[in-house]
Each structure stands twice: as C-alpha cells, then as structure tokens.
Amino acid sequence: MKVVMLVKTSKKLYNQSNSKQPIWKMKIKKGIPLIDQHDKNGFYGGKFGGNYVAETLKKPIDDLTKLFEKFRKDKNFLKERDDLYEGYVGRPTRFIKLHNLTDHLGGAQIYAKMVSDANGGAHKIYNAITHAMLCKRAKKKYICTDTGAGYNGKMFSMVAKKFGLGCKVFMGQRDIERQKPNCDAIRKNGAEIIPVTSGSKTLVDAVSECIRYWVSNCDKVHMGIGSLVGPNIFVKICGFSTAQISKELKVQLEDEFGEIPKKLKLINCVGGGSSAYGFWSEFVDYNKNQIEFIGVEAGGSSKSKLHAAPLSKNSKLGVLHGSAAYCIQDADGQINDTESISSGLDYPSVSPIHCLLKDTGRARYTFATDEEALKAYKLVTELEEISPSLEPAHAFVEAIKIAPKLDNSNIIVVDSCGDSLKDRDIIKKHLGNYSR
Amino acid sequence: MISNISSVFKNCRKENRPALLTYIVAGDNTKKKSLEILKSISKYADILEIGFPHNAPTADGPQIQNSSYRALKNGIKLKDVFQIVKNYKNLRNAKPCILMGYYQMVFRYGEKKFVKKCKEVGVDGLIIVDLPWPDNKIFSKLCKKNSITFVQLLSPTTSRERMKKIISDSHDMNYFISMLSTTGGKLKVSPRKIIKNYDKIKKLNKSKNTVIGFGITKKTIKSLKKADGLVVGSALCKGITETLKKRQNPVIKLNKMVKDLKKQIS
Known part of the structure; x- marks a missing residue:
C-alpha cells in the first residue's frame, strides 16, 4: 500500500517525556477507502491492526491478500457480486x-x-458472499467461520449451500444456547456447528477456535472472519463488503x-x-x-x-x-x-x-x-x-x-x-x- | 561468547544425539508444582521451554490450552512466571530456559521491560508464537542486544525464499513446526516427510541449530532423531492432566516421561 497514514506535524515537536519519538498526528486521508489506509505492515494510524499470526498462517494470508487485491478490481468478479447483491440479497434494503x-x-x-x-436478516450476508466467491476462486471446497449472534454463521451456511461448499461454524456454547433460531437455520442449511466450550464460551472463544482450526487446515479450507476484525486482510474484505x-x-x-x-x-x-x-x-x-x-x-x-x-x-x-x-x-x-x-x-x-x-x-x-x-x-x-x-x-x-x-x-x-x-x-x- | 543454548547443541552433537526440549506451562497446576516439575525433569531435558499462559491462544491445541487455563485459574501472573524461572535458574545445574507465549502478554508488559526482566531472571531464549518475521525484526534485535535468543519459527507453509530471509535474521536456534497443526495435533505427516523438510532447512544454513516440534510423542521421537533438537510439549501437558485426574503426583509422572523420552533418543 502506498498510503502513508502518519503525518508529521512538525519536525521539532517532541512529547514532554523527552522521548526521542516525535509526536505523530493521526489523520484520515480523503478520497481513499478507510480499509486501504494502512501501512505496509497492515497498521492503521501506525498502531491499530497488523498481522499477529502464527508463521503457518503467513502464507495463506498472503495468498488471500493477493487473491482479494486481484479480484476486487476484476470486472467479472464485481458483476457477479453485484448480481448476487441484487437478486440474492435483495437490494437496496429499505430506507x-x-x-x-x-x-x-x-x-x-x-x-x-x-x-x-x-x-x-442482517448485514453479515455481504461479507459472507465475498468470502464464498473468494473461496471458490481459491479452488477450495470448504469454508469455516465464527459466529456470535449466529447471523454470521447463518449467512455463511446460506452462501456455502448456494456455492456448494462444505461449511463449519464455530460458536460459543453459551451463544448456541441463547440464539437457537439462528442455530436451527445454520443446521438446516447443512452446515456444521462446532460448539466451543473453552473460556467464556462466547464469540471471543469462537474466533480463537476458528483461527486454530484454520492453522491446522489452511491448505484446504478458506476462513472468513465474521466482523471487521482479525489480521488486516480480513478487516479489508469485510469492509469492502x-x-x-x-x-x-x-x-x-x-x-x-x-x-x-x-x-x-x-x-x-x-x-x-x-x-x-x-x-x-x-x-x-x-x-x-x-x-x-x-x-x-x-x-x-x-x-x-x-x-x-x-x-x-x-x-x-x-x-x-x-x-x-x-x-x-x-x-x-x-x-x-x-x-x-x-x-x-x-x-x-x-x-x-x-x-x-x-x-x-x-x-x-x-x-x-x-x-x-x-x-x-x-x-x-x-x-x-x-x-x-x-x-x-x-x-x-x-x-x-x-x-x-x-x-x-x-x-x-x-x-x-x-x-x-x-x-x-x-x-x-x-x-x-x-x-x- | 557462546550462548548457553548453543553450547547445549554443541554438547549433544558430541554425544551424537538430538537435544531434548520440553515444554510445560508455568504455574500448571500451581506455581510450586511447576517449579518442582522443572527441577525434576531438568536431569533429562537439555532445554526447558516454559509457557507463559494467555487466555486467547490462537495456535494451541487442547492439551496446552488445558494447562494454560489450569494455571490461569490458579491465579498465575507474569510476575510469577518470572519468579519460577528465577528460582529454577538458581539451581546449580540449571538448564537453559526458553519462555514461550503470545505477543499480547509482551505488548502489555512493554517490550523493553519484558526483555530486561527476562535477562534479569536468567531467561535464555524467547518464542513469541504470533510475532512472525518480518514483524519481529525490531523485537528480535532487542533480544539479541540483551543476549537472549529470539527463536524464529518455520513452518511447512514457509516458502524457500522466505525461509532464507528468516534464517539469515535468526539467532542460534530455529524452530521447525512439523506440520499444519496447532500444538499437540496428531502427527499427520510421516516422520520421513518431516525429516525431508528439515533437511531442506538445514541445507540453507548448516550452522543454525534447528529443532522440530508439534505432535512429537514417545512413539514418534525416535524417528526424528536426526534433528538438532526435538520438542515435546503437549504430551507432557497431557501427562499432567492425567495425573491430576487420578489424583497422582504430576512430578513423578513427568520425571518418568522425560526420562523415557531421553532414553528413546540416546
């Protein structure tokens, strides 16, 4: 990325603790989507984001980044997506x-x-569609994701069914108990819910477990994170969607x-x-x-x-x-x-x-x-x-x-x-x- | 001056065997017990990896997760982890210690403060699971400046080009992750294949000590004997879980397990 996020306000400005670090002023650039305003290491504003992942995931993440950067500008890809948003998601949603x-x-x-x-029934469908389309183009047959409220899991199960992909949804045991209607929908779509019983048994543990699953199966499985979080590429794909x-x-x-x-x-x-x-x-x-x-x-x-x-x-x-x-x-x-x-x-x-x-x-x-x-x-x-x-x-x-x-x-x-x-x-x- | 870690590998090479590296989580299941375990397995292990537990681990399998949650449940804090290392290192025949954990803990503590504390208590090396190259460049330099080995990780997904760069930035030990897995997964690749990958790494730079870890147990350790070092972690954590279930003393069990592992590769 060529975008430089940090703007040095003055060369002489140093903070009061006499640190050698100059004061940087965080700024948002105009005319560039926010998702693209990161530095080469994936940081927004010099300190938010990044890619703190195990070595094993470096390559799958690089591959996914290349794939996304290629297809986000690809006319056929965008047309297919817009057709899906129109006919499948049903756009525009009412105002x-x-x-x-x-x-x-x-x-x-x-x-x-x-x-x-x-x-x-929710915005999670947009991200799920992009991920399923990328999964197809990566020639992978399986997709996995996390879910809290169950909406993200439900949307991934829907698109997985539509695209003919195997789908695993990681969900905290506590959320499985309190979001039953969405769990029913996920199962009805033929996806598998993997209950996560570690830690607080909610979304945070579901995301951890999903990443762990991807570490072990990244050669065959595409991972989609359900929100604007995770390593840089997942933030970008979600925001793009x-x-x-x-x-x-x-x-x-x-x-x-x-x-x-x-x-x-x-x-x-x-x-x-x-x-x-x-x-x-x-x-x-x-x-x-x-x-x-x-x-x-x-x-x-x-x-x-x-x-x-x-x-x-x-x-x-x-x-x-x-x-x-x-x-x-x-x-x-x-x-x-x-x-x-x-x-x-x-x-x-x-x-x-x-x-x-x-x-x-x-x-x-x-x-x-x-x-x-x-x-x-x-x-x-x-x-x-x-x-x-x-x-x-x-x-x-x-x-x-x-x-x-x-x-x-x-x-x-x-x-x-x-x-x-x-x-x-x-x-x-x-x-x-x-x-x- | 040659580091403690390097001299371990040198000595093992003289004995024509790989170094045995063990991993347990600090504070599993109590501060006192884990120190006792370290002392007890120290006789057979060459390098002790000690985990500092984090409650959102993204690369650990169920065995190490269990150990971490157990330690955290018993109230383990970073300051206790350092204390355990310090107490262990006070032993006359203490082996080199490598702390292993997630970046969030280092980040919260402060990189500089963390490395300084490591040096102070006698930590010899650090493995930060989710701080891959090149993001670890600054931190690994900071370690080196403080005579601490920053262990670089290599995996089956690491390309040859990337490996070359990582190895050229590495210190005196690298860690090859045997397969696509979280820690402690079942060995799903043949040992022959693992050794083949290992040889490729060694070809890039013979002088760098390279250990293999993930999925190694008493059954499989012999077949990987060729490596400079072998790490056993999850099997040991599982050993602790089993003894606790049976209300036995984990110290005795772990002592026996590590003794047996050593026998397999001697």
Missing part, C-alpha cells in the same frame, strides 16, 4: 422514516436503514432530501464494527459537523461491572485475534470476560478501523446498557412496524436519547442491521412476550 417515533420524541426526524431486509450499506444509503438520502442533509447523524451499534463501517464508509470524507458518526457499544447489564464497550469505556490497546486494537483486558494482558444481552456485540475488542475513527475524532462512541436496549426495543416495536434485534436496539437507545434535544432540521438515521427473530427467547424472558 424508511419512523414517523411515529419521530412524533413521539418530538425533535429530530428519525429514519431507519432496514439492513435487516437483506436475505437472511459491508460498504454496500452506505452506497445504497447515499442514493436514498439524495432521493429523499434532494441532497445530503446538512445536519445528519448516523447511529450504529458496534461490536466488532462491521455494520457501522459499512453504514459510514461512503460518508467518511464529509465534515463531521455535517455528518456525525455515533457508535453505540454494549454496556452490559446495569447491575454488573462487565461490559463489551472497549472504545467508550477507554480500554487499553491490546493484541487479540491477530490485530492490535482497544481491548478489554486486565493489567497482565489477559482478556477479560465481557457481558451483554446481545451476543453480536459481546466481544472484548473492536475493529482497528474504529480505533482509528475514535482517535482521529471522526466518530463518537458511547454505550447502552442491556436494560436500555430492551426498553428501546419495546418502544420502537410498539410505535413502528419494524422489529430490530437487540444489537440495533443499542443504536436506537442513543437515537431516543438525543432526538428530543435536536430540532427537526436534524436527520437521524439508525442502521437497523438485524432482525429480532433470533432474540425471541431473550425478549420473551425479559419482556414477557414476543410477537412478530
């Missing part, structure tokens, strides 16, 4: 105004981008308003950060005073100290699953347990790209608790004909919080990136009933 919620809150106008319309969301949204905004609104807030939940990246990527170059990005992490239960919000709770930089990012950890470097009602956000680290967006000030990150998410889910589903899963319910919390404080010249768009059906049992348990 709708939430009239009742807007009236109820009496402030900013609230819209939703209904990414949950996508075939399978989910960018579809903001490409659609840009057109839809122009259709609705005749231009890109002057005061726009794009609110998205952030676990690993794949949907947030996709929701924002087309708008990165806009001034943040015009288009503000707000990421909402999982604050966990208000009764517990545990959370899954490394950005908004200022966790330290750490190395997990092949890349450096802010990560919930103890003083010794062990990864701490996380807790969230939402499996899809229940991850101790976050994408290196969101670390860059945070440190450059381009995006603002906050968190919502389990209770707030449930309350927001309840309000939104009572007022509107939509049913967001508990992940986007976190984003709705923030929309509900800020909308009354803003006037109606402000436009808020929430990425409703998942459908609630998978959360049926959890919602029933907490709210007494679930109707769809």
